[in-house]
Amino acid sequence: MxxxxxxxxxxxxxxxxxxxxxxxWFLLINPTLSAASEVxxxxxxxxxxxxxxxxxxxxxxxxxxKLDDYKSQLAAIxxxxxxxxxxxxxxxxxxxxxxxxxxxVTAVAPGVPTxxxxxxxxxxPAPQPSTTAGATxxxxxxxxxxxxxxxxPASGAAAASAIPPGFTAVPLSVTxxxxxxxxxxxxxxLQTATPRLFLVSGFTATGQQDAAATGGKPKTSxxxxxxxxxxxxxxxxxxxxxKPSPTATPALPAPVxxxxxxxxxxxx
Numbered sequence: 493m494x495x496x497x498x499x500x501x502x503x504x505x506x507x508x509x510x511x512x513x514x515x516x517w518f519l520l521i522n523p524t525l526s527a528a529s530e531v532x533x534x535x536x537x538x539x540x541x542x543x544x545x546x547x548x549x550x551x552x553x554x555x556x557x558k559l560d561d562y563k564s565q566l567a568a569i570x571x572x573x574x575x576x577x578x579x580x581x582x583x584x585x586x587x588x589x590x591x592x593x594x595x596x597v598t599a600v601a602p603g604v605p606t607x608x609x610x611x612x613x614x615x616x617p618a619p620q621p622s623t624t625a626g627a628t629x630x631x632x633x634x635x636x637x638x639x640x641x642x643x644x645p646a647s648g649a650a651a652a653s654a655i656p657p658g659f660t661a662v663p664l665s666v667t668x669x670x671x672x673x674x675x676x677x678x679x680x681x682l683q684t685a686t687p688r689l690f691l692v693s694g695f696t697a698t699g700q701q702d703a704a705a706t707g708g709k710p711k712t713s714x715x716x717x718x719x720x721x722x723x724x725x726x727x728x729x730x731x732x733x734x735k736p737s738p739t740a741t742p743a744l745p746a747p748v749x750x751x752x753x754x755x756x757x758x759x760x
Contacts, residue, residue, distance in 0.1 A: 572689040575730045577605065577662055582725065585686045586666065593677045595670030596710040598718075603663030605727065608655055662725040664690070667718065669700065669710055675719040682721065692723040 555562075579602060590597045668678055675697075683692055697719050700712035 571687040573726045573728045574688075575728065577602075577725070577727055578688075579662075579725075582686075582688050585688060586682075589678055589681045589685065590668060593670065593674045593681070595668045595674050595678050597666065597668050598708055598710075599665070599667035601665040603665075605660045605662045608659045608661050608726075610655060656728055657731060658729040660727045660729075662727060664723055664725055666721045666723075668721070669712060669718045670716060672715060672717055675717055679719060679721060682723075689726055690723050691726075692721060694723075695719055695721045 583600060586597055586600065666682070668675055670678070679692070679695065682690055697717050700714070700716040700718060702714055703709075703712045705711040
């Protein structure tokens with residue numbers, strides 16, 4: 493009988509111990525382990541963010557160390573594609589090339605500047621540049637930009653987003669007269685020997701006969717040719733420049749009650 497009571501007490505003690513252990517697990521140990529797991533997860537996330545920030549800071553430091561190089565590259569690009577048309581400066585460059593190759597520039601005809609668009613996004617043909625008689629019309633800025641690599645891959649929004657805002661093509665037609673070799677040399681230097689980027693989109697050559705100088709046209713001989721060159725200059729405005737704040741319009745004085753504003757002001 494005593495053994496049975498003793499066994500019951502032992503069983504009750506074991507059962508109670510199990511209840512305490514299970515209760516401790518659910519009430520104390522498991523929440524603590526969950527909290528520790530969340531802390532480890534948060535720590536890993538913070539560590540990953542810190543590593544990413546450290547990588548960005550290192551990249552910024554490296555870029556800052558090359559800031560002078562970037563400025564030099566930007567200055568060189570600005571000579572090729574300036575922020576304004578600067579046609580007067582470009583005409584002086586043309587005169588320098590013409591003098592170097594003994595040709596005469598008889599006509600320069602700029603067209604209407606047109607925004608460069610991706611071919612896939614173009615809805616209507618852009619206006620053609622004005623050219624002299626007999627000149628081959630230049631293609632639209634979208635086609636010219638594609639030939640020069642200025643336009644992005646023809647894939648809708650991706651192509652349009654690759655073109656900087658404000659990127660503009662200025663159609664230009666240049667007519668020169670000279671010997672066959674000299675006019676071709678002028679055409680070559682027009683594309684390679686000037687600081688300004690000029691995309692040749694077409695040209696028309698016309699042979700000349702023996703003729704005296706007249707009407708701004710130089711003396712010609714058999715073998716000379718007139719070369720009409722069509723192409724595009726490019727302009728990209730500086731969108732990073734600070735814009736002047738608009739001037740506030742001064743407020744007009746309020747009318748005085750009971751006073752006629754048309755009466756003359758008295759004075760001496």
